[in-house]
Amino acid sequence: MSVAEGLSDLLLSRVRDVPDHPKPGIVFKDITPLLADPEAFGALTEALAATARELGATKVVGLEARGFILGAPVALAAGAGFVPVRKAGKLPGATLSQSYDLEYGSAEIEIHAEDLADDDRVLIVDDVLATGGTAEAAIGLVRRTKATLVGLAVLMELGFLPGGERVRLALGEVPYQALVTV
Numbered sequence: 536m537s538v539a540e541g542l543s544d545l546l547l548s549r550v551r552d553v554p555d556h557p558k559p560g561i562v563f564k565d566i567t568p569l570l571a572d573p574e575a576f577g578a579l580t581e582a583l584a585a586t587a588r589e590l591g592a593t594k595v596v597g598l599e600a601r602g603f604i605l606g607a608p609v610a611l612a613a614g615a616g617f618v619p620v621r622k623a624g625k626l627p628g629a630t631l632s633q634s635y636d637l638e639y640g641s642a643e644i645e646i647h648a649e650d651l652a653d654d655d656r657v658l659i660v661d662d663v664l665a666t667g668g669t670a671e672a673a674i675g676l677v678r679r680t681k682a683t684l685v686g687l688a689v690l691m692e693l694g695f696l697p698g699g700e701r702v703r704l705a706l707g708e709v710p711y712q713a714l715v716t717v
């Protein structure tokens with residue numbers, strides 16, 4: 536699951552730093568320029584889909600909201616299904632839910648457990664790993680189902696925060712991939 540230097544450079548060049556958003560002191564990593572560039576968005580999708588294929592994923596779980604934008608095309612490209620993890624109160628069916636803290640607040644996420652079959656192999660996909668709280672909560676949700684968690688893949692890890700260490704601890708032997716670390 537190594538990442539070609541050219542790909543890292545392309546992806547990094549399309550992420551915009553927005554200082555003091557959404558709160559003073561936060562440097563927001565804005566992926567909208569990357570999404571607007573079909574070459575970069577396509578390369579990102581293909582890189583994450585290659586990971587999904589390598590891990591034999593049958594479902595991609597995407598984390599609201601930016602994880603939906605990345606996860607849905609990755610699922611299709613890898614021949615897997617897509618399952619959304621949503622902020623609390625949005626999913627209409629029976630849910631599993633988990634609270635967690637963010638770099639700039641706190642939140643609760645939910646999943647329709649019935650969307651994951653017992654024999655599913657699940658790759659969790661998101662855009663940014665910051666404190667790791669969201670990903671850790673999603674790992675917890677998937678592990679409360681009978682499906683098998685096979686990996687966590689993100690576009691970008693904020694290396695100045697302890698999120699990478701936190702999710703590695705939570706994942707144990709399960710692979711973790713950040714395409715770029717800043």
Ligand SMILES: O=P(O)(O)OC[C@H]1O[C@H](OP(=O)(O)OP(=O)(O)O)[C@H](O)[C@@H]1O
Nearest residue numbers: 599600601637638664665666667668669
């Ligand atoms: O590692 P963490 O500290 O948990 O932060 C990372 C999460 O924060 C952002 O989502 P956000 O909750 O802002 O939602 P959005 O995708 O709807 O903007 C980002 O898309 C990740 O899901």
Ligand SMILES: Nc1ncnc2[nH]cnc12
Nearest residue numbers: 562563564565638663665
């Ligand atoms: N600094 C940041 N930029 C973009 N998304 C984030 N999610 C959590 N922290 C973030």
